Amino acid sequence: MTHAGIGVVAALSLAVSGCGGTADTDAPATDSSAESGAADNRGDATEAIAAATAKSTEESARLTMSLGTEADGVLMEVVGDVDPAGEKSNIEINMGADGDTVSIVLRQLGTDIYMQLGGTDMDELADVWMKSDTSKLPAGAGFSMMPTGDPAEIIGSVADAEWSTDTEITGTIDMTKSPSADEEMLADLGDAAKAVPFTATLDAEGRLVEMVIDLESVSATSGTITIGYANFGEPVTVEKPDGEIIDMSDDMLDLFDV
Numbered sequence: 001m002t003h004a005g006i007g008v009v010a011a012l013s014l015a016v017s018g019c020g021g022t023a024d025t026d027a028p029a030t031d032s033s034a035e036s037g038a039a040d041n042r043g044d045a046t047e048a049i050a051a052a053t054a055k056s057t058e059e060s061a062r063l064t065m066s067l068g069t070e071a072d073g074v075l076m077e078v079v080g081d082v083d084p085a086g087e088k089s090n091i092e093i094n095m096g097a098d099g100d101t102v103s104i105v106l107r108q109l110g111t112d113i114y115m116q117l118g119g120t121d122m123d124e125l126a127d128v129w130m131k132s133d134t135s136k137l138p139a140g141a142g143f144s145m146m147p148t149g150d151p152a153e154i155i156g157s158v159a160d161a162e163w164s165t166d167t168e169i170t171g172t173i174d175m176t177k178s179p180s181a182d183e184e185m186l187a188d189l190g191d192a193a194k195a196v197p198f199t200a201t202l203d204a205e206g207r208l209v210e211m212v213i214d215l216e217s218v219s220a221t222s223g224t225i226t227i228g229y230a231n232f233g234e235p236v237t238v239e240k241p242d243g244e245i246i247d248m249s250d251d252m253l254d255l256f257d258v
Contacts, residue, residue, distance in 0.1 A: 046160075046171075056207035059084075060081075061082060061234075063082060064080075064228040066225070066226045067224070078092070087109075089106070100119070102117070102122075104116070107241060115248060115252065116129050128244045130245075130249070157173045159194065168199060169200045172195040172198065173213065175194070188221060197213075199214075200212075210229070
């Protein structure tokens with residue numbers, strides 16, 4: 001899979017992780033490779049990541065994600081203000097390569113969801129919004145960039161982890177255990193898929209504020225994914241879109257089946 005393809009999978013996984021979902025926030029079982037994280041009073045590093053991620057998704061926040069390579073720069077950016085308790089969110093995804101751009105705006109107000117597409121050669125869609133209901137999304141999908149404990153279903157795939165500082169944890173992810181990794185992605189990564197480096201940063205409150213997944217270090221066609229959490233507890237304002245609103249087609253709904 002190309003770096004852009006991997007990024008789209010990650011972005012859509014974030015977008016459908018679901019403020020109304022029931023994702024398992026329990027810490028994944030650790031093996032001997034992760035025992036180094038349990039050697040000090042900070043506790044097991046793998047369990048600490050799971051706890052920090054769950055804590056960072058307990059209230060409203062701004063979530064960001066970027067995908068980029070050293071050669072090409074930033075290929076995709078995602079910004080979302082989300083309020084899981086209020087069932088509202090506003091998410092913008094922008095992708096671009098070789099002069100072509102694609103933008104996706106996603107909004108949730110209660111059970112109503114809206115999507116707008118834009119970018120190169122899409123001027124006719126500039127004022128068109130597609131609307132659906134959360135009940136029509138594929139089974140297991142919610143609608144929010146606020147996951148219920150696992151950004152892009154990554155934490156449950158941690159293979160090993162250890163504390164590098166009081167607020168930073170480093171380790172590797174086994175992408176073969178990630179539900180968001182498809183066969184094409186795994187084929188591109190090969191054996192390296194079982195040991196993709198990551199760095200997780202926690203704040204003073206014990207919340208996850210950044211996670212960097214360095215796919216580029218194990219595959220030249222992949223990039224570095226950076227996921228961030230900020231603005232905890234701040235009000236989120238989302239309004240019903242202006243312009244033409246049409247029913248979202250089944251093909252569009254299938255985009256959420258990741």
